[in-house]
Amino acid sequence: MGKTTAAIPCSDAVRQLWDYLDRSIAPEDQEKVEHHLSFCRRCCGELEFAKEIRQFLASGSSEEIPTHVKERLERFVEEL
Secondary structure (H helix, E strand, O other), X not given: OXXXXXXXXXXXXXXXXXXXXXOOOOHHHHHHXXXXXXXXXXXXXXXXXXXXXXXHHHHOXXXXXXHHHHHHHHHHHHHO
């Protein structure tokens, strides 16, 4: 049998999402975030949202952030 990855809480997974997307965290942390994402629908939504924001920022577009993305970002900041 392979080793078992301990589950991490949502707060840890979300805090590491950007580094996870950049693949700039330690392999064991990468594995922990992937394990968490394998069962947590809420954090999977956060991951998709982070990917959307990154894609928008990377596009270098001078357009406004789409309304639905802006509203979600405002809710996220309020929760902090």
